[in-house]
Amino acid sequence: MRPRATALLAVPFSALLLATTGCGAIPEDWRTPAFMQSDERELDDRLPTVNGEVGDPPEVSFPDIVPPEEQISGVIEKGENKGGELVRSDDILLADIVGYKWTAKGETEQDQSTYETGTPVLLQMGQLSEEITQALIDQPVGSRVAYVFPSTGSSQSASPSPEPGASVSIVDIHERYGKGDVVPGKQSTNGGDGLPTVTDTGHDMPEIEIPESDPPEELETVTLIEGDGPEVTEGQQLVTQYTGVTWNDGEVFDATWQRGGAPSSFPIGVGQVIPGWDQGLVGANVGSRVMLVIPPDLAYGEADESSQASGQPTGTLVFVVDILGAVDSQPEQTAPPSPSAPATPSTDPSEGQDQQE
Numbered sequence: 001m002r003p004r005a006t007a008l009l010a011v012p013f014s015a016l017l018l019a020t021t022g023c024g025a026i027p028e029d030w031r032t033p034a035f036m037q038s039d040e041r042e043l044d045d046r047l048p049t050v051n052g053e054v055g056d057p058p059e060v061s062f063p064d065i066v067p068p069e070e071q072i073s074g075v076i077e078k079g080e081n082k083g084g085e086l087v088r089s090d091d092i093l094l095a096d097i098v099g100y101k102w103t104a105k106g107e108t109e110q111d112q113s114t115y116e117t118g119t120p121v122l123l124q125m126g127q128l129s130e131e132i133t134q135a136l137i138d139q140p141v142g143s144r145v146a147y148v149f150p151s152t153g154s155s156q157s158a159s160p161s162p163e164p165g166a167s168v169s170i171v172d173i174h175e176r177y178g179k180g181d182v183v184p185g186k187q188s189t190n191g192g193d194g195l196p197t198v199t200d201t202g203h204d205m206p207e208i209e210i211p212e213s214d215p216p217e218e219l220e221t222v223t224l225i226e227g228d229g230p231e232v233t234e235g236q237q238l239v240t241q242y243t244g245v246t247w248n249d250g251e252v253f254d255a256t257w258q259r260g261g262a263p264s265s266f267p268i269g270v271g272q273v274i275p276g277w278d279q280g281l282v283g284a285n286v287g288s289r290v291m292l293v294i295p296p297d298l299a300y301g302e303a304d305e306s307s308q309a310s311g312q313p314t315g316t317l318v319f320v321v322d323i324l325g326a327v328d329s330q331p332e333q334t335a336p337p338s339p340s341a342p343a344t345p346s347t348d349p350s351e352g353q354d355q356q357e
Contacts, residue, residue, distance in 0.1 A: 043074040047146050050076045054144045054172045057115040058098055067102045067166035072148045073135040079142025079173065087136050087176055090262045092239055093123040094175040094327060102148075103165035119328045120174060122237050122265050136173070145171045175325070177239045179261045183287050183322045187224045191291055196318050198224055198291055205243050205257035206320050210250040215316035220293035221280045224320070227287020232326045234269030234282055239325035247316035263324055274299050276317070286326050292319040
């Protein structure tokens with residue numbers, strides 16, 4: 001889906017970490033940190049000690065030193081890697097993050113926790129800096145990673161308003177959504193009966209055949225695969241694979257599969273995507289494959305000079321959507337700012353990924 005120029009679908013990891021710990025953006029002269037990215041290496045002893053199971057709030061204790069003046073990270077706990085679930089550079093990750101302020105020797109405090117709000121975050125690896133992703137790539141799902149970011153008060157900063165100390169983020173990786181992911185199960189129907197016919201092609205773009213009849217005048221929602229996950233609710237962030245074609249010629253105008261099969265994420269039910277998506281996907285079960293046949297008034301309208309100039313698809317649109325995941329959005333009062341973020345999804349399905357990449 002094409003994002004509007006608002007906030008990101010998934011906040012960039014660096015902005016999220018720094019926001020949760022109260023620091024500003026990372027200055028350019030901090031861009032080459034020394035990373036400890038594997039549990040095969042000895043952890044930097046300036047990192048905090050973290051105990052407890054991944055999936056539970058971490059128990060964190062800090063070394064009795066002044067906060068480091070360089071950015072460091074380390075894999076505190078390596079996941080069991082059941083089923084070969086290793087993090088890849090273009091994944092979307094589901095993670096919990098706990099942030100701390102480390103203001104001076106012996107002076108620390110937790111200032112935010114997604115465990116406490118019950119709202120883990122989606123992290124789009126392709127939108128994160130290399131300094132962040134280095135410690136995550138090739139780590140198994142279930143791993144726990146710690147980051148220390150020097151604040152603007154470090155000796156490496158030229159900030160006119162220095163802040164002492166550092167910020168610390170503990171990141172627990174719960175799940176990954178990657179290239180070629182589709183919902184499990186077989187299609188119980190392929191549509192048809194005056195609606196498009198969908199052929200399941202496995203881990204590839206589905207084939208959508210448009211009938212010769214006129215399109216329906218109302219929104220049609222057909223569940224091709226019934227998922228057994230929870231119902232999608234308004235305001236959640238969805239993770240999907242999707243394909244969109246126009247009824248008038250059956251041509252694909254937008255698809256995650258045309259961008260390598262990496263999933264896409266966007267908020268649902270809050271006017272950030274076309275009305276046909278908001279109406280057709282809210283209430284569906286996670287794990288479902290849904291066909292949406294969307295009339296012009298719930299999409300981009302009929303063809304006119306404006307739509308031709310923008311390149312938007314017009315007329316009745318058909319989407320096949322795999323709902324891979326749904327995550328509650330961060331509470332408004334704790335949602336981290338994203339001053340340098342590109343846009344979030346909008347009502348135009350063919351721009352979304354381009355603006356996010």
